[in-house]
Amino acid sequence: MAFLPKFDAGGLVTCVTTDAATGDVLMVAHMNDEALRRTVATGEAWYFSRSRNALWRKGESSGQTQRVIEMRTDCDQDAVWLRVEQTGAACHTGRRSCFYRRVERTEADGGARLVFVDADRLFDPDAVYRK
Known part of the structure; x- marks a missing residue:
């Protein structure tokens, strides 16, 4: 059976990336055809940045x-899941995961607030990206 990804109107598929060990x-990022091909060919994660309109290799x-330890696709082949061995932080904020804020319901008004969890920085993004 062939891997035939179904790209959206912008030429992208959504990619969920998880730690293979934990x-x-x-x-969550996006991949275009070139990012998918490079990921398969090199065993390293490649993505497509919508904000920069550019291909990039993670790291x-x-x-x-x-x-990349394993790549899977969903039943429609319009999303992929990468199981990876992560070196350092995955998030551009310097945190291990991009999902470092929990959304909690506030009782008083029925709204929501953000609570930091697993928010320690593994690197200083200002120093790394020279912002």
Whole structure:
């Protein structure tokens, strides 16, 4: 059976990336055809940045790389799941995961607030990205 990803109108598929050892969700990103091909060919995670409109290899600026252990696709082949060996932090904020804030309901008004969890920084993004 062939891997025939179904790209959206922008030429992208959604990619969920998890830690292969723990199962923790590290990040959600997007891939175009070139990012998918490079990921398969190199065993390293490649993504497509919608904000920069550019292809990028995870860790090319920060050194926080992802070695792909397994790639899966969903039943429609319009999303992929990477199980990776993460070196350092996955998030551009310097945190291990992009999912470092829990959404909690506030009793008083029925709204919601953010609570930091697993929010320790593994690197200083200002120093790494020179912002």
